[in-house]
Amino acid sequence: MDAVTGLDACTTREPDDARVAATREHLVTPDEASRLADQFRLLGDPTRAQILYALLEAGELCVCDLATVVEVSDTAVSHALRLLRAARIVASRRAGRMIYYRLADAHVRMLLDLSREHLRHGTTGDREERRAGHA
Amino acid sequence: MDAVTGLDACTTREPDDARVAATREHLVTPDEASRLADQFRLLGDPTRAQILYALLEAGELCVCDLATVVEVSDTAVSHALRLLRAARIVASRRAGRMIYYRLADAHVRMLLDLSREHLRHGTTGDREERRAGHA
DNA sequence: TGCACACTTGAGCATCTATTCAGGAGTTAC
DNA sequence: GTAACTCCTGAATAGATGCTCAAGTGTGCA
Numbered sequence: 552m553d554a555v556t557g558l559d560a561c562t563t564r565e566p567d568d569a570r571v572a573a574t575r576e577h578l579v580t581p582d583e584a585s586r587l588a589d590q591f592r593l594l595g596d597p598t599r600a601q602i603l604y605a606l607l608e609a610g611e612l613c614v615c616d617l618a619t620v621v622e623v624s625d626t627a628v629s630h631a632l633r634l635l636r637a638a639r640i641v642a643s644r645r646a647g648r649m650i651y652y653r654l655a656d657a658h659v660r661m662l663l664d665l666s667r668e669h670l671r672h673g674t675t676g677d678r679e680e681r682r683a684g685h686a
Numbered sequence: 687m688d689a690v691t692g693l694d695a696c697t698t699r700e701p702d703d704a705r706v707a708a709t710r711e712h713l714v715t716p717d718e719a720s721r722l723a724d725q726f727r728l729l730g731d732p733t734r735a736q737i738l739y740a741l742l743e744a745g746e747l748c749v750c751d752l753a754t755v756v757e758v759s760d761t762a763v764s765h766a767l768r769l770l771r772a773a774r775i776v777a778s779r780r781a782g783r784m785i786y787y788r789l790a791d792a793h794v795r796m797l798l799d800l801s802r803e804h805l806r807h808g809t810t811g812d813r814e815e816r817r818a819g820h821a
Numbered sequence: 822t823g824c825a826c827a828c829t830t831g832a833g834c835a836t837c838t839a840t841t842c843a844g845g846a847g848t849t850a851c
Numbered sequence: 852g853t854a855a856c857t858c859c860t861g862a863a864t865a866g867a868t869g870c871t872c873a874a875g876t877g878t879g880c881a
Contacts, residue, residue: 567747571754574744578755579802584736587801592730596839600723601716609709614858619706620713627840629859648848648857658804662797666722667714669793731869749828762870764829783827783878 593638594662598623599631603654606641607663611653728773729797733758734766738789741776742798746788 579587594600601621605612609620614632618625632652635641642655654660714722729735736756740747744755749767753760767787770776777790789795 567751570744570747571751574740574747574751574755577743579736579739581732581736581757583802583805584739585732587739587805588730588732588735590730590801590805591726591735595723595725595727595730597716597720597723598839600726601714601719604714604719604722605709608712609705612705612709613702616702616706616709620709622716624841625858626842626860630839633859645848650858658800661800665793665796665800666725667718670718670722670725733869759871760828761830761872764827765869768829780878783825785828 590638590640593634593640596631598627599635602628602631602635603640603659603663604667606652606654607660611644611651613649613651615649617652725773725775728769728775731766733762734770737763737766737770738775738794738798739802741787741789742795746779746786748784748786750784752787 594603598621602617605617605620609616612620614625614628617632618628621628632641632643636643636652639655640659641652644651644653654663729738733756737752740752740755744751747755749760749763752767753763756763767776767778771778771787774790775794776787779786779788789798
């Protein structure tokens with residue numbers, strides 16, 4: 552299994568041992584990758600995305616208003632918020648019989664804003680890696 | 687359906703019309719939300735996340751090396767890369783019989799880096815919204 | 822020309838997910 | 852107390868997803 556000595560994995564041939572070893576050195580662990588994927592996956596649903604962007608705009612909204620804005624049932628919103636709350640992506644505050652939700656931290660806001668700008672302004676501030684036109 | 691006049695959606699009562707209308711004004715469209723969700727969803731799988739972070743570290747890797755690093759079959763990697771390529775999250779370059787993949791643009795790198803730092807350093811540079819301790 | 826290699830593609834399948842429906846919990850007002 | 856209201860929860864179902872297996876494409880080498 553040692554990547555440096557080169558006796559491993561690929562279906563048929565040995566991989567580029569040095570490069571594999573170097574990459575593995577600083578790579579996120581499977582556990583970290585799994586947690587990162589969990590975070591991204593929660594943003595990866597149209598309903599939840601709309602909820603989050605609505606909160607990004609409004610600051611905070613109750614379940615009822617969120618359901619109106621996003622145009623889905625309040626039950627669906629509640630289920631969505633349950634997942635987002637468990638992942639600490641949103642936070643809540645009770646005011647009477649209403650419960651107001653908001654984005655939990657600046658990180659989420661940055662992520663949402665960054666992605667929205669990327670979507671809207673062509674393909675964001677990259678434009679590198681474009682010299683040769685490969686697939 | 688007009689949010690300003692307040693004759694709509696919530697299961698039983700009328701929502702906070704002004705707030706709903708104001709939010710809708712600058713909100714991402716359902717179509718935009720859907721495309722944003724598509725992007726996030728592609729990052730929301732442990733295998734794809736590991737692939738992307740491996741590319742973030744290594745710069746570029748062939749399918750074979752990616753399979754070794756991530757410890758999944760080369761077929762699974764290929765399927766994952768197919769989706770990432772279609773979404774222009776990764777780009778490819780052929781060199782002989784190998785095909786090297788890399789992250790397609792700076793935006794993706796920023797997104798991955800931002801999220802990894804957030805995961806590792808507690809809950810990133812937020813720490814606001816923490817005064818009262820609600821759910 | 823033929824074979825081996827690196828990668829891709831398609832089908833099949835087990836698993837996960839997002840919604841709806843029905844009912845419950847907590848809050849306010851009477 | 853009862854009633855109305857906002858939101859939450861659990862079960863059920865239709866649809867999406869990611870893997871494996873088997874076969875196909877394109878490249879390099881003898």
